[in-house]
Amino acid sequence: xxxxxxxxxxxxxxxxxxxxxxxxxxxxxxxxxxxxxxxxxxxxxxxxxxxxxxxxxxxxxxxxxxxxxxxxxxxxxxxxxxxxxxxxxxxxxxxxxxxxxxxxxxxxxxxxxxxxxxxxxxxxxxxxxxxxxxx
Numbered sequence: 851x852x853x854x855x856x857x858x859x860x861x862x863x864x865x866x867x868x869x870x871x872x873x874x875x876x877x878x879x880x881x882x883x884x885x886x887x888x889x890x891x892x893x894x895x896x897x898x899x900x901x902x903x904x905x906x907x908x909x910x911x912x913x914x915x916x917x918x919x920x921x922x923x924x925x926x927x928x929x930x931x932x933x934x935x936x937x938x939x940x941x942x943x944x945x946x947x948x949x950x951x952x953x954x955x956x957x958x959x960x961x962x963x964x965x966x967x968x969x970x971x972x973x974x975x976x977x978x979x980x981x982x983x984x985x
Contacts, residue, residue, distance in 0.1 A: 896935070896965070901973025904966055907958050908974075921954065935975030942967040 911917055911927045918926050930938065944950040945959035946967075959967070 896939075896968030896970065896972035898969070898973040898976045901969035901971070904970055905973065908970065911954070919954070929979050930974040931977040932979035933974055935971040938971035938974055939967055942971065 905913070908930060911919060912930045914927075916926075918924055941950065942959050942962060945952065945955045946962065948956060950956070962970070
């Protein structure tokens, strides 16, 4: 025990320094904000189980390996499995609004509700690229 102090330890060794709160720089705030935004976008709001039940219109083109469409022009149809849900949802909404110009997709998206689009995006976002085209 230290003489006359009533302590069993050397107080000089156990003192902690008070740290001043670090001010966040604008760059740190921007990075933190972007990280939070991307984390929220990464979570699909839809139900992947419900989305699987709504894939009939998608499978006719997107579910066939190596499929190329001939309307309105010949091009390879992209696979949906493994795509980022936020990207799929934004794409479907853009087709519905007419911001993306592909006649077949515009017609299909026109009949989808917001919930349908969210469910489809959640389903395809949780499937592996190769498995999405298989039933």
